[in-house]
Amino acid sequence: MHFADEWNSGSRRQELRKEFEGGQPFPHLVLRPFLGEAGLRAVREELEKVDATEKETDLFRFFQTEDFAARLSKAATEESSPKKRRIEKKSSALESIARLFGSQDYRSLIQEITGCGELSERVDLATQVYTKGSHLLCHDDVIGTRKVSFIYYMTDPEEEWSKEEGGALELFPSNPARKGTPASIPTKELLPMSDSLAIFLVEPGVSFHAVREVRGDRARVSLQGWLHAPSLEETRNFGQRDLATLQQILDTRAGAGKVEPEEVEEPLADLGELTQEDWKLLSKWLAPSYCDPKQLQAVAGEFSESSYAVLAEFLRPDLAKEVSEDLEAVDAADGFEPDAEETVPKYDTGLCDGWELVGPPHLRRFLRYGGCQEGSKEATPHARLGKTMASLAEELFASDSFLRWLRACTGLDPRSRGRPQVRRFRPGMDYTVAAKAAGQEEEAAELDAILTFALGDSSCEKSQAEDLKGAASEQWASEEVGGFECYLAADEDEETVEAQEVYRGADTDGPLVNLPAVPNALCLVMRDSKTLRFLKYLSRDAPSSRADISASYRVDAPESSEEEDEGVGEDAAA
Structure with a gap:
């Protein structure tokens, strides 16, 4: 030959x-x-x-x-x-x-x-x-x-x-x-x-x-x-x-790499206990069940067992419906319906009305809402979705009331305001790669709070066909279309570009926990410095975009015995 x-x-x-x-x-x-x-x-x-x-x-x-x-x-x-x-x-x-x-x-x-x-x-x-x-x-x-x-x-x-x-x-x-x-x-x-x-x-x-x-x-x-x-x-x-891109990836997995400069947050003072004013603010956003102290105790018990908890039907139904309808309208405007003719979308799709492209692509790609510029149209689906989610991020996720609520749910004391960001992952384009929190200290821990929106059972109208609702939820749960948050243990062996013959992950053990996209669900996850996190590439076959509010709060890791490791890893894997 x-x-x-x-x-x-x-x-x-x-x-x-x-x-x-x-x-x-x-x-x-x-x-x-x-x-x-x-x-x-x-x-x-x-x-x-x-x-x-x-x-x-x-x-x-x-x-x-x-x-x-x-x-x-x-x-x-x-x-x-x-x-x-x-x-x-x-x-x-x-x-x-x-x-x-x-x-x-x-x-x-x-x-x-x-x-x-x-x-x-x-x-x-x-x-x-x-x-x-x-x-x-x-x-x-x-x-x-x-x-x-x-x-x-x-x-x-x-x-x-x-x-x-x-x-x-x-x-x-x-x-x-x-x-x-x-x-x-x-x-x-x-x-x-x-x-x-x-x-x-x-x-x-x-x-x-x-x-x-x-x-x-x-x-x-x-x-x-x-x-x-x-x-x-x-x-x-x-x-x-x-x-080398692999070396940069390894740096982020070691906690040494930063994709972009980040403002260092001042540590928070003692938050105190939940007050009546806190419950009043929280009830503006949260479903009634999550404004019940007994329900929070149940969540805290679940969280203490596994270091993570998934809170379904998290927002008030009317607010969740509003966000879901806006997301559906945004997907329709961008050509992401399941039966759309465009099978290979363009990378600039959705870059409008305050939504910006985040990179670099060897580490991540998704859209982030940064606010509409003065004079821009505010009645578009993209602007409505961004503004509603930004209000949630600023008025709820960064509030003292929510920080106290998080402590009641997890038993952890937030030491920062989490820098909540509004993200959208488009089918056929977007993802993040496995990394530690930028600049995370060896003994530090972080509490991730991710509120997800996507097409599924709880985002569909009752008048819609049951097979549509069930198929969407089954697709997300199967993980075949990606879009899930994955937590996995970091490899503690020394890693360099010269030592790698394949990209890290091909032959490693499985994840500690995968959290599929569930409409109107808040995922709470504590991860220590030995835990990596990524959002799996979202396939074009996904039933919709995935929109979320993602925040990571510095917390004091709970004391553990020699047999027990901190974070989602060991507990979730057990």
């Missing part, structure tokens, strides 16, 4: 070098055809017999086979043995393509096209299969000695891949205002056309890319590979390794 003769010409390689260097937002190139249709079909036929394991973390979801580098090594060993020389055996298509990508001919092609310099003989190869709903979030591929990334697409050759099927390789420009971070929106999309090879150099803080969620019924099949530098010091831009 060999690549197309067209790529052997010296003059053609010179043309490809210019095309590669002129690629935007960073140098890249696509070669097509690469193997030819016969070679492509032979590999596809054998892949149907190969087992693939589903991989899912905060960063990705897809199926992946074994590393074919091991297959390549085994084939080479067999070829060199006397017995192998005596008995001729036709190589399989997978062995042949593994040898091709590990050959000197292929390395020479890549070196001439990219100008990458010396390469070692090491090659990593694995097949990835993206079915409907699969995705890979923004990153730069910088791990170990990787120097060149290449993707050979083995999608169905019977019909050209279309944009509506999703699965595009997205290329992100660097953010000029923040070194080492990608801009929020990609500027180039490469569709996974069959028998094409995409190539780019692996460079920290530069080679930002992602795979858009697959939306069609056909699988996005590719062979993902990396060529390596002879040593770590010979990787591209070695002096900027601290800008």
Whole structure:
């Protein structure tokens, strides 16, 4: 097996070098055809017999086979043995393509096209299969000695891949205002056309890319590979390794990274006990059951057992209905109805009337309400939703009354006002990655309070079909469409970019607790410094956007014995 003769010409390689260097937002190139249709079909036929394991973390979801580098090594060993020389055996298509990508001919092609310099003989190869709903979030591929990334697409050759099927390789420009971070929106999309090879150099803080969620019924099949530098010091831009996206992720998971500067809150004085004035303010927002001291005692008992509690039907019904109707209207205006024709939404959808895009995308992407500017329209669904939720955040979540109420529910003393923020996660676009609270001290703890709104049983009118209500709630509960808050234990082993061969999370233990999107529910979770938190990528198949008010209050962690750890982790896992 060999690549197309067209790529052997010296003059053609010179043309490809210019095309590669002129690629935007960073140098890249696509070669097509690469193997030819016969070679492509032979590999596809054998892949149907190969087992693939589903991989899912905060960063990705897809199926992946074994590393074919091991297959390549085994084939080479067999070829060199006397017995192998005596008995001729036709190589399989997978062995042949593994040898091709590990050959000197292929390395020479890549070196001439990219100008990458010396390469070692090491090659990593694995097949990835993206079915409907699969995705890979923004990153730069910088791990170990990787120097060149290449993707050979083995999608169905019977019909050209279309944009509506999703699965595009997205290329992100660097953010000029923040070194080492990608801009929020990609500027180039490469569709996974069959028998094409995409190539780019692996460079920290530069080679930002992602795979858009697959939306069609056909699988996005590719062979993902990396060529390596002879040593770590010979990787591209070695002096900027601290800008690698994985290193930034690891920093946030260690509590050292900050996405943006945050104002340090002054510690609060003793809050005192709940008063009649507190109950009066709380009754303006909360359902009557949560203004009953006996109910709060029951919540406190549940919370003490597991370090978290989910309070259903939290807001007054009329207020919850108002927010739900506004969210439904916003989704309709943005084209997010379940039967909408737009299967691959645009990243600027919903950026209006006070809603701003939050990034950078290798750490998070969602909309946050910052308030309507003077003179803007206030009667739009977007403005109504934002203003109502902002009132909740400012008048309830940041109030002394609510802090005292939280203490009654959890037995914890809030030491800050939580910086409540109004967020919206759009289907097919938004998420956060696993991280600790920015700047969280080793012995500190935080009490998360998240009030969620989404399409589901309690947000639907009684006149609506029961199957619509049930289907929406079942989708959220299944976790198949994402949108859930996940808490998991941090890996205490020393982690660096050089130590990682896969993005963290692929082979770790399961989460401590997942909290699906439940309409009009308040989730209270205490997490210590050893607990990570993320909101799973929201699939385009989700029944609606997820809107929430999220606040994190500093608290004094309760004393624990040597056998008991603090936070949601150990209690929830027990």
